[in-house]
Structures are given as structure tokens and as C-alpha cells.
Amino acid sequence: MDIQTKILVFKTNLETEEGIRAVSAALNQHPEIIRWNVDQWDIDKVLRIEACTPSSPSSIIEMIRSAGFVCDELPD
């Protein structure tokens, strides 16, 4: 059986280890998130999420923003 997986990418300002720690718990507990990482080298501090469908990007955006960080769809 194929699990439908989706890759979601967001532009953030998660620049420091503390920032990432601040959102870790919420990301780890999110029911639709399989795994996630932040590309700390990249200028957009891209938050990359492997999620199972259906998943709502907006709930993730909400979550990161309510922790006090920037989170937007990654522009093309």
C-alpha cells in the first residue's frame, strides 16, 4: 500500500538552534508530519516537511507563526 507523501517547503527565520528548539516539540507532535528539517545554510532558512496527505500547510504556518517566527510559502 502506498502512503501518499507530500513535501512542503516554507520560508522562515529559524536562524538559530534556539529557534529550531522552540518549534521542535510542536513539529514533532504534529500528526501529519513524518519528518522535518531546516536548511540552516540557505538564506530562506527553508523548513522542509515530509507530510502525509491530506495535510494542511496553513496549520503548519499557523503553528510556526504563533511561536513567534516568520513562516510563508516558499516563492518559486
Added chain:
Amino acid sequence: MFIYICGMRVRDEAKEIAIRKKAMELIVQEGFDGLSMHKLAKAAGVSVATIYIYYKDREDLILNLCEKETMRMTEATLKDFDPYMSFGEGLKNQWRNRATFWLKNPIEAQFLERMRHSPYQERILFFLKTDFIEAMKTFVHNAIKNKELVKVPVEVFWSVAYAPLYQLVKFHMDGASFPGQAPFVLTDKVMNQTLSLVVKGLSP
């Protein structure tokens, strides 16, 4: 922008190849700092998000390239090679294989060269499979045992046995050796001429 994948099987090979090729080109031309996901996306004709389908992050991309390209290079280098060949025969095979790899894959070869002299050099060493290292060691030890090769420290050996070849390759890729010199092409004749001097120099 969100990308939908069915069980991670839906990959666009052409896009993946373009991403890898352009990533190596950017690193060769501009160094690591030249490799931003945005620049890469533009150069490869894909979106930044597409790159993140295949790679977790920039580091993942670079390590993946190191691993795959090292593997391709060692495979090419070991083609028709037998560590028990005579020293002259074996070195000829190595020169041929290495020159061919460089000339057919200039971007990949220059990329590996960069990696070897970068913070990633440990990883390159890690990715060099044991059979490649063992083949090279056996070749040298066997040649010494058969009194075809003088016993010297590895740096001395390598500088005489291989550095001339890579220099010839560089001259060829530059089109000429020095300002004012005639155009240079690495022909079999030139390679064999240089090789015979090298083998002579390394004889006991």
C-alpha cells in the same frame, strides 16, 4: 507552492540530473558560497521547492554528489585494471582511465578535485571504497616486490607516477601550456612519451 508525490516514486530524472550537473558547475565556478538554492534553481530551470524534493538541504545535496561522483570515478579508474599487471602496463592503464574520465567528465572531475581540498575531504576519503584503495596498494606492493618499482614514500610515488598525467590533462583542457606556446592536445604519443619517462624514473 506544494509538490505532490505518490509514495516518493514520482521523480523527474531529467530535472534531477540538471540539478546535480548545475550544482557541480556552480561549485567549480564559484566555490561553495556560490551554491545557493536560488541560484541553483535558476541555473537548472526548476523551482527551489523542486530541489527540496530530492534533497533535505544543501549539505545533503553536496554529500550526495560527493558520494555518487566518487563512486563513478573509482569505477572508471578501475576499468580493465588488474593489480597484478606489470608496473608499466598497470600505470598505462591508470593513465588512460584517469585521462579519459577527466576529459569525458570535466565538471565532475573538477568538482571532485575541489572536494578533495575542502572541508569535505574526509567524506571523500570515507566514500572511497576499500576495493579501490586495496587495488592501488596491491599494485604498488606487487611492483616493488617484482623489482619494477623503487620503494619511496607515497607522496613521492604519487608526485612522480600521477602528477605528470594530471598536468598534461590540465594543459589539454586549457588548450595550451603557457602563454605564447602552440596549442596543445593530449595525444597518445605525448602520453606515452611522458609515461615512459615516469616508468624509467621509478625503476630501481
